Structures are given as C-alpha cells and as structure tokens.
Amino acid sequence: MKMTNNLRRSGFTLVEIMVVVAIIGLLMSVATVGINHAIKTAKGQTCQMNIEAIEGAKQMWMLESKKGDNDVASEEDLKVHLKNNAFPTCPSGGTYTINSLSVRATCSVHSGTATPGAAVPGQ
Numbered sequence: 001m002k003m004t005n006n007l008r009r010s011g012f013t014l015v016e017i018m019v020v021v022a023i024i025g026l027l028m029s030v031a032t033v034g035i036n037h038a039i040k041t042a043k044g045q046t047c048q049m050n051i052e053a054i055e056g057a058k059q060m061w062m063l064e065s066k067k068g069d070n071d072v073a074s075e076e077d078l079k080v081h082l083k084n085n086a087f088p089t090c091p092s093g094g095t096y097t098i099n100s101l102s103v104r105a106t107c108s109v110h111s112g113t114a115t116p117g118a119a120v121p122g123q
C-alpha cells in the first residue's frame with residue numbers, strides 16, 4: 001500500500017513556470033524598447049520647443065533693444081522674455097548655443113537631427 005503514488009500532485013512543473021517566466025520576460029523587453037523610444041522622442045521634442053522659445057525671446061530682445069541680425073544675446077538678456085524668467089535647460093543635459101539673430105539657436109545634443117528625438121547619441 002503505497003500512499004505516495006495515489007496522491008494527486010498539485011502545483012506547476014518547473015517547465016511550466018519557466019515558460020511563464022520566459023513569456024513575461026519577452027513582454028517586458030518589448031515594453032522597455034517602446035518606452036525608451038517614447039522617452040527619447042519626448043526629450044527631443046521638449047528640446048525643440050525650448051529652442052523655439054529661445055528664438056522667440058531673441059526676436060523680442062532684438063525688437064526691444066533695437067539690435068541687428070548679427071548681434072548675439074546673452075542668457076541674461078533673454079531670461080526676461082522666457083517663461084518663469086528662466087533660461088530653459090535641455091532634458092538630455094545638452095547646452096544651448098544662442099547664436100546671432102540670423103542663426104537659429106542650437107542644442108549640443110539634439111541639433112542637427114531633422115526629426116526631434118531621432119538619432120540621439122548616448123541616450
């Protein structure tokens with residue numbers, strides 16, 4: 001009379017648990033790739049909006065101070081025309097170069113990319 005052979009074993013086998021873990025891992029990797037891409041795109045778009053704000057502030061500074069196309073504003077000059085009187089910062093840690101009024105402001109990280117958020121090095 002062996003009791004162990006008649007007992008019904010409950011629970012999951014090791015293979016079943018491994019399959020579930022593998023599926024969860026696959027789903028996590030797909031989600032992580034998608035989230036990272038969305039974060040990159042959002043940072044690029046935020047940076048482009050900051051550059052637009054800097055360009056607007058440059059225009060206002062030019063009109064207010066009666067400057068020409070080749071004059072270069074400082075961060076202090078532009079702060080009064082920007083939101084919260086603060087110079088914007090790049091979300092990826094880049095630095096903005098204001099440039100003259102005839103040249104668009106650039107970011108050390110994001111400028112040079114045609115589509116915001118695309119081809120961001122080291123992010």
Ligand SMILES: [Zn+2]
Nearest residue numbers: 047090107110
């Ligand atoms: Zn940037």
